[in-house]
Amino acid sequence: MSLPRSCRPAALSTREIAPPYARLQLPHHSRRFSGLSRPSPQYPHHVPLGFFEKGFLAVGSAAGALLNPRRADLIATLGEVTATPHFVYRLRNAMLEDRTGRQILRDRPRITSETLQLPYLRSLPENSVGRAYATWLDREGVSPDTRNNVQYIDDPECAYVMQRYRECHDFYHAVTGLPTFVEGELALKAFEFLNTLIPMTGLSMFASIRLKPAERERLFSLYLPWAVRSGLSSKELINVYWEKILEKDVDELRAELGVEKPPDMREIRRMIRTQKKREKERLEEKNA
Template identity: 30%
Template sequence: MSDAQTLSLPDNASLFTRLRVASQCLGVLKEDPTNPTAGQTFNLSLNANVYASLVQQFQRGEEGRRLLSERPSLQGKELDLTAFERMPEGTLGHEFARYYRDNKIFPFETTLELENDIHFISKRYRETHDLLHVLTGYGTDVVGEMELQAYVLGNLGLRTTAFVLLNGTIGLLKTPQSSIGRSEYLQRLWAAFRRGRASPQFLSVRFEDHWETPVATLRARLCAPANG
């Protein structure tokens, strides 16, 4: 049976069904972290109502309305990382390309068909994940990923981030950590959550217009101080 069959999300699904599908998706993602069907279904299973609220917010602002109208893409096939690397050091484009090179990873790709604005916001959130690492400065190690999830939870209130944080934190706290103690770990999550909550909502930003903008400029505009 295919992923599309086993990980389908019915229209107007109940909360119980959404939680069940989300759990199934997590099970698939543990074995295959890049599985596109599991990733996008997990994202929509818990966040559809939040995305609907975000669509309404976007419609109230010029930049948000432009995003909904044009539906730009940050998928890998749309990005010229070689050209970005030639941009001045410190610019968003240059640091974004460096991020992929240093972490030996590739830009996001999806199979999701954009049937409506909610699907677009869902896709947009997932493809800005790596950009948010660059802007916030949170690492790509386990703790850094959990910090970014906490930041997004504070900034957007996405339910999947709470789900990931709960599962990730339970796993981390069960395993002795040599690099970070439990108290410090929880403090860092709380600080990231508060930082995200104090920061402007980032998802309506058209990052495609800012490849030549210094990261420091965008960080000052979009992110509250890390220790604020």
């Protein structure tokens, strides 16, 4: 089975959808780095970096994230500096080639607790996308506002594409049901790598060395095969306009996207803990 992704040229020019500030281009000589100057920021929070600076950040953030996979800031930095120049442009082109993707690029919506009212999402039907998203946020104790702002991608439009991917990540969790602990994150990152080709999602698999042997075996025997099946067959999730399908049935959405629901990781872990507890009790009763 081959990857359903391509690196075809964009179907539309970015000039057709980018806002005026995104089309501004500085003179070539003013964008060159020197020891005493650096290009001006192209959008809020932008930090222009040179090639060696990005390389240093890539190595440092990768090492730090490996030591502590819960450092979201390091993972975000690694994602940005390794996505350019090719991979974030490929993702942007995938949006330009899709009708809904182009609409997202025109509208540039943001996913926050202000743009998505959680009380409303909690009031939606139980198996709806919005309800599943709110339920997942409540269960995991996270918020839509925890995502870092993109800083190190120079092109404003591509910076938005990365921001969009980052803010949609929790919807991927909600649709698949995968939790936020390391085993669940790695399973979802494997799926995201095959769906987006963003290098950071593939590099995250090195964090599997920090898993317990049973967790690592479960990841590679159960969840990695799921990630490969769904990642290769699914549509580009970057083109899902989540804000417009909040009332849609989540099972119907998975079928449309070609995403298979993975085994319930929390339930599997709960069953294993219960089994170990019973075995311990039987052993204690035997030795009493």
